[in-house]
Amino acid sequence: MSIAKAVAFFNQKLEGTNCRLVAVSKTHPESLIQEAYDAGQRIFGENKAQEMTSKHENLPQDIEWHMIGHLQTNKVKYIAPFVHTIQSVDSLKLLQEIEKQAAKNNRVINCLLQIYIAEEESKFGLNEAEAIEILESESYKNMQHVKITGVMGIATNTENQKQLRKEFTALKNTFEKLKQTFFTGNDTVFKEVSMGMSSDYELAIDCGSTYIRVGSAIFGNRNYGNIQ
Numbered sequence: 001m002s003i004a005k006a007v008a009f010f011n012q013k014l015e016g017t018n019c020r021l022v023a024v025s026k027t028h029p030e031s032l033i034q035e036a037y038d039a040g041q042r043i044f045g046e047n048k049a050q051e052m053t054s055k056h057e058n059l060p061q062d063i064e065w066h067m068i069g070h071l072q073t074n075k076v077k078y079i080a081p082f083v084h085t086i087q088s089v090d091s092l093k094l095l096q097e098i099e100k101q102a103a104k105n106n107r108v109i110n111c112l113l114q115i116y117i118a119e120e121e122s123k124f125g126l127n128e129a130e131a132i133e134i135l136e137s138e139s140y141k142n143m144q145h146v147k148i149t150g151v152m153g154i155a156t157n158t159e160n161q162k163q164l165r166k167e168f169t170a171l172k173n174t175f176e177k178l179k180q181t182f183f184t185g186n187d188t189v190f191k192e193v194s195m196g197m198s199s200d201y202e203l204a205i206d207c208g209s210t211y212i213r214v215g216s217a218i219f220g221n222r223n224y225g226n227i228q
Contacts, residue, residue, distance in 0.1 A: 002035075003032060003035040003036050003039060003218060003219065004035065004036075004038070004039035006217060006218040007021070007023070007036050007039040007040060007041045007218060008039065008040075010201075010212075010214060010217070010218070011040070013201075013202075013205075014205075014212075017205055018210055019205050019209050019210050019211065019212060020043060020210065020211055020212075021041065021043065021211075021212060021214060022043045022044070022045040022066055022068070022194070022211050022212065022213045022214070023036050023041050023043065023044050023045065023214060023215070023218050023219075024044075024045040024046075024068065024197075024213050024214060024215030024218075024219075025044045025045065025046060025055070025215070025219065026045065026046050026047045026048065026051065026068075026069070026215065027051075028215075028219045030055055030058050030059055032219050033055065033059055033063075034059065034060075036218060036219075037059065037060055037063065042062065042063060042064050043063075043064045043066060043084075043211075044063055044064070044065060044066065045065075045066045045067075045068040045087070045213055045215075046065065046066070046067060046068065046069070047067070047068055047069020047070070048069060049067070049071065049072075049075035049076070049078040049079050050075070050078055052065055052067065052078075052079055052083070053078045053079060056079075056082050064084040064085075065079070065082060065083050065084055065085075066083075066084060066085045066086075066087055066211075067079060067083055067085070067086045067087060067088060068087045068088060068152075068194075068213055069088060070088055070090070070124045071086060071088050071089075071094060073093060073094055073097040076094070076097045076098055076100075076101045077101050077104075080098070080101035080102055080104065080105050080107070080109065081105045081107070083109060084109075084110060085109070085110040085111070085112065085149070086098060086109060086110070086111050086112070087111075087112040087114065087152040087194050087211075088112070088114045088124070088152065089111045089112060089113050089114060089148075090113075090114045090124045090125055090126055091126075092133075092134050092137060092139060092140070095111065095134065095139075095140065095143070095146060096139060096143075098111060098145075098146050099143045099144075099145050099146050102145035102146060103144070103145045107145065108144075108145050108146065108147050109145065109146055109147070110146075110147050110148075110149045111146050111147065111148050111149065112148070112149060112150050112151055112152040112192055112194055113126060113131045113134070113148060113150075113151050113152070113178075114126060114151070114152045114153065114154075115127070115128070115131060115151050115152070115153045115171055115174050116153075117153040117154070117155060117167040117168075117170050117171050117195075118153075118154055118155055118156040118157075118167060119156045119163070119167075120156055120157065125153065125154070128174050128177070131151075131174065131178060132178070132181070135148070135178065135181075135182045147189060148189075148190065149189060149190060149191060149192045150175060150190055150191055150192025150193055150194065150210070151171060151174060151175045151178070151192070151193055151194070152192075152193075152194035152195070152211075153167065153168075153171040153194070153195050154195075155167045155168065155195065155196075155197075155200065155204075159199075161203060164200050164203055164204075165203060165207060168195050168196070168203065168204050168207035168208075168209070169207055171193060171195055171207075172193055172207055172208045175193050175208075178190070191210065192210045192211060193208055193209055193210050193211070194209065194210065194211035194212075194213065195207070195209045195211075195212075196209045196212040196213065197212070197213050197214060197215070198214050198215060198216045198217035198218075201214060
């Protein structure tokens, strides 16, 4: 299936839902991203700050870039001038650095709290209590250049549908709890649940996802040879 056909396929799948497609372009060359852009795709996800910065400079400026990978604080400065959403906020320290760099660029950056939902030790993320601690902190309450718009989670790499549904439901429940506790009456801000990838996106949508992150089903397998 061509990239254009894949983009059309997923957008057709999302018709009538509250979910949008994040085309995960990490490790893929700019030419393939341009193909997806020409097919109408505008939201792209990357997991390395410097790779995203390089692509941003060379591709259309109306692309909505999402950082979906683990982000080190010393890399925030590279993407702060243009990134739309940082989906992988997993500490107050990182959020403080995003605030600092967004202020320098006179911007407000959307952020998702990454919640740990997988039964895999290699994944990053906050537990529910840690997310609450961030939202209760005076540091967060004083921030003016970050906007927490929802949560993100990476499910276990498994074909077990029961396990995946359990993890997606847990993320949605955390979202609802945080929304009710900290964002009552602010539905237009705290509204995103980013979950689901190429292999499990249909189940994620059924569980309430608002962003699915799809890479291989659009661009094919990752090509690490393209990355310097």
